[in-house]
Amino acid sequence: MTTSTIVVGLDGGEAGARALAFASKQAQLIEDCTLKLVYVIEWSPFSFQTSEENEQRHKRREEELSQARERIMDPAVKTATDSGLTVEGIVKHGDVADILDDLAKKYSAQQIVVGRVGLRGLKERMFGGVTARLAVASSVPVTIIP
Structure with missing residues (x-):
């Protein structure tokens, strides 16, 4: 039997917590299932900066990743x-x-689970936000948790 995989998008808020709770229940029902919990810090690669500014940007990026692991991912x-x-x-x-x-x-996931409303609010999520883009373009089924 092949292990199933569910990718869970976390946002650091209630929507992500609901997505995790739902995916956890699904994984328990499936039994042989791995959850890939994912937190993404939006980062634009399109910036023209000096080498000193890029060095500082890289340092900030590493600090943000560390804080996200500690505050959101580890719990x-x-x-x-x-x-x-x-x-x-x-x-x-x-x-x-x-x-x-x-x-x-x-990871050949069977689905992606995300919360309907993230920290940025309903308007962005409904009109071009992450959830809408996933629902339209994802390569696997997307479960959107209210």
Whole structure:
């Protein structure tokens, strides 16, 4: 039997917590299932800066990744592993929808689970935000949790 994989998009808020709770229940029902918990710090690579500014940007980027692991990912991974689930936490910089879909492809995930409303609000999510882009363009089914 092949292990199933569910990619779960976390946002550091209630929507991500609901997505994790839903995915955890699904993983328990499936039994042989791994959760890939993903938190993405949106980061634009399109910036023209001096080498000194790029060095500082890289330092800030590493600090942001470390803080996201500590504040968001580690507690989420602990919650899921305490429930007896197999979990991997992934923190990246980049485009949220692209990274979630790329990871779903990389790990041959059966689905992506995300919360409907993230920290930026309903308007962005409904009109061109991450959730809408995933629903339209994802390579695997997307479950959107209210």
